[in-house]
Amino acid sequence: MEFSSKLLEKAVNEMSQLPGIGKRTALRLVLHLLKQPKEQTTFLSQALTNMREEVQFCESCHNISDAAICDICSNAKRDRQIICVVEDIRDVMAIENTGQFRGIYHVLGGKISPIDGVGPSQLNINSLVDKVKLGEVKEIIFALSSTMEGDTTNFYIFRQIQDFDVVTTTIARGISVGDELEYADEVTLGRSILQRVPFEKSFKNN
């Protein structure tokens, strides 16, 4: 791609560093900004810079936060004895959206994945184990995706906390609400039969 402007070229190059944004898409986005009032570009740049410079990670759960302790961890109404272990802050947002969980979270920041060079030491695992060792936790809920890496991470943590007085659970796997049975994959369908629940419990909270 040959550019008629070095300024344009630099903007496109930086924009195309973002994942999933190729040079053509970057050019389209940058040309869009050129057609908009200057303020839009200023606001975007400032929002990104401010966020990158000032955002913090909660010292307790490692969720993204504007303060040293996030809103969820500092909320007196949340049950500190139940910790939901998730991979990413997007998972926190997804679970919060359901309005069904009143405990707190622990954000690992990824999954153990030797292929990608991610070992346990790069994840926020030790701080979770420390919480359990302090004896203040009643239940740990694993809410990682059920992939090879997710299962590995679950087991790695489980082995470090199994000797302590803590209940470990995982979120239920099964057929999505509204899904047709015939299109479900067999592993999910198999599990949903093995882990069937009493009928009178099945419409609770729905």
Place this chain on the structure above:
Amino acid sequence: MEFSSKLLEKAVNEMSQLPGIGKRTALRLVLHLLKQPKEQTTFLSQALTNMREEVQFCESCHNISDAAICDICSNAKRDRQIICVVEDIRDVMAIENTGQFRGIYHVLGGKISPIDGVGPSQLNINSLVDKVKLGEVKEIIFALSSTMEGDTTNFYIFRQIQDFDVVTTTIARGISVGDELEYADEVTLGRSILQRVPFEKSFKNN
């Protein structure tokens, strides 16, 4: 979407103003920046701001430029008597990439499209007509996309310059090089038969 950080929320909101970037994609991009060194965000923000503040449009052809007159217009080797009319600077880049055109360009900045509220006065049409009136132009090549709006724009310009001593042409429409005939749409195939070229000319410049 509920965010645990106002800074994050603002960054995602600004990012999702870009065309084709929804809230989820914006969140993915912003979280990616958070995992990268701070410099990447700084470079991106600066590149966008610098571009928006400092980029210029060539006074002659309206192409994006770092100077008052762009590199193509100020290049003594280009033929100023042949002007290729395009919609967008991306079209200039595409034609430049072919290496087949030695004239100069005129970037309209869009097409006449009443539905989108774009009339002739919002496009760089007058400056093109002025160039023709000065009598310095030998040929105008229309290289707009062959849509209703493109054709309308071509005709609008054509009617204003037809009384002057200038040749008007359009780029050839036909079957793409390498395409199978059976998959071509019939309008294109029909035109490519009506506007057939002498065989000995067909492999020139290829």
